[in-house]
Amino acid sequence: MHHATENESLPFPILIGDIGGTNARFSILVDDTSEPIQFPNVRTADFATIDEAIQREVLDKSAMRPRSAILAVAGPIEGDEIDLTNCDWIVKPRALIMELGFDDVLVLNDFEAQALAVACLTADDREVVGTAGEPATASRVVLGPGTGLGVAGLVHARDTWFPVPGEGGHVDIGPRTRRDLEIFPHLEAIEGRISAEQLLCGRGLVNIYTAICAADGVDPSLTLPSEVTAGWQSGGNAQAAETISLFATYLGRLAGDLALVFMAKGGVYLAGGISQKIIPALKQPEFRAAFEDKAPHTELMRLIPTFVVTHPLAALAGLASYARTPGAYGISTQGRRWQR
Structure with a gap:
C-alpha cells in the first residue's frame, strides 16, 4: 500500500462530494484548471448507501471516470467506517476503492470543507x-x-x-x-x-x-x-x-x-x-x-x-480549491486517506 505524503495531490479526475445530513452534492474536477462538472443534488434519504448514490447519480450519468474522491462528511472521521451524524449512510472508503474503482479516497469533515471555502470566497x-x-x-x-x-x-x-x-x-x-x-x-x-x-x-x-x-x-x-x-x-x-x-x-x-x-x-x-x-x-x-x-x-x-x-455550493468550491492547490492548505490526511 502506497502511503501519500502530506499535501501530495490526488490523481485527476477527482470526484468531489459534500455529504450533509439531508442532501449530498457531487461534482467532478477534470484537472487543476477547469471548472468542476456539477451533478444534480441528491437527497440522502432516496438511497440506502452512498455507494449506490455515487454509482447511479454520478458514474452512470457521466463518461468521465474519476480516479480519486474527496468527500466531506457531516460527522467525526474515526476508523474505516464513517458514520454520518444526521443520516443513515456509512462511508466505507475501502469499499469505494474495491467496488467503484477509485484509486485514492480522502475524507474530510464537512465544516473543514466550509472552512476551505471561507479561505477562497x-x-x-x-x-x-x-x-x-x-x-x-x-x-x-x-x-x-x-x-x-x-x-x-x-x-x-x-x-x-x-x-x-x-x-x-x-x-x-x-x-x-x-x-x-x-x-x-x-x-x-x-x-x-x-x-x-x-x-x-x-x-x-x-x-x-x-x-x-x-x-x-x-x-x-x-x-x-x-x-x-x-x-x-x-x-x-x-x-x-x-x-x-x-x-x-x-x-x-x-x-x-x-x-x-x-x-x-x-x-x-x-x-x-x-x-x-x-x-x-x-x-x-x-x-x-x-x-x-x-x-x-x-x-x-x-x-x-x-x-x-451565499455561494450555493460553498463546500464543493472549497474542496475544489484544495484539490487544485493542496499546498496552500495545511490539511492532515493521516488516518483519513485510503489508497488502492
Whole structure:
C-alpha cells in the first residue's frame, strides 16, 4: 500500500462530494484548471448507501471516470467506517476503492470543507451583516445552522490556511435575558443540557418556537422548521416572529464566542441552509448586538466583520480549491486517506 505524503495531490479526475445530513452534492474536477462538472443534488434519504448514490447519480450519468474522491462528511472521521451524524449512510472508503474503482479516497469533515471555502470566497459569494470592510487575511470562523450545527475555525500562518474542524456546535448555551429565563425551562434538553445545536439548527427553530408557545400559554400550531420561517415571513404568527428574532440573537452570541476563541479578525461566516433563508432577520440589530456584547472586548468585537455565505455550493468550491492547490492548505490526511 502506497502511503501519500502530506499535501501530495490526488490523481485527476477527482470526484468531489459534500455529504450533509439531508442532501449530498457531487461534482467532478477534470484537472487543476477547469471548472468542476456539477451533478444534480441528491437527497440522502432516496438511497440506502452512498455507494449506490455515487454509482447511479454520478458514474452512470457521466463518461468521465474519476480516479480519486474527496468527500466531506457531516460527522467525526474515526476508523474505516464513517458514520454520518444526521443520516443513515456509512462511508466505507475501502469499499469505494474495491467496488467503484477509485484509486485514492480522502475524507474530510464537512465544516473543514466550509472552512476551505471561507479561505477562497470572494465578495460575490458572501453578504455583509453589519459593518462592511474587506476581511483581513487573518483567522476566521465558519458556523452553519442547517440539519445540525457545524463549526470550524480557519487559522492563517506561514502563508497557509489551516482548517480546524471540531464539534463546536455542541458547546453549552445558556439564558441571559429575562425573556430567556421564561423560555429556557421549556426547551427540550439532551441528557439535561442545552447545547447550541439544540437551538441553532432546523429542529432548533421548532424547539425555540415550542418553548415560546409554552411560555406564552399558547397551543403550538407549527411543527416543521419551514413552517416557522414561513410564519415569520408572512408576519402572521407572533411566536414564529419571536423565534427568528431569538434565533438571530442566540446565533450572534455563539458567533461572538467563537470569534473570541479564534481571535477571528478575518471575520465570522454564517453558512448552512438556514442562514441564507433568514438574511433579513440577521440584518436586524439583534444579531450584531449579541455578537458585540462581549465586555470587556466590545470594541474589539465591533471591528470583526460578519458575513452570510451565499455561494450555493460553498463546500464543493472549497474542496475544489484544495484539490487544485493542496499546498496552500495545511490539511492532515493521516488516518483519513485510503489508497488502492
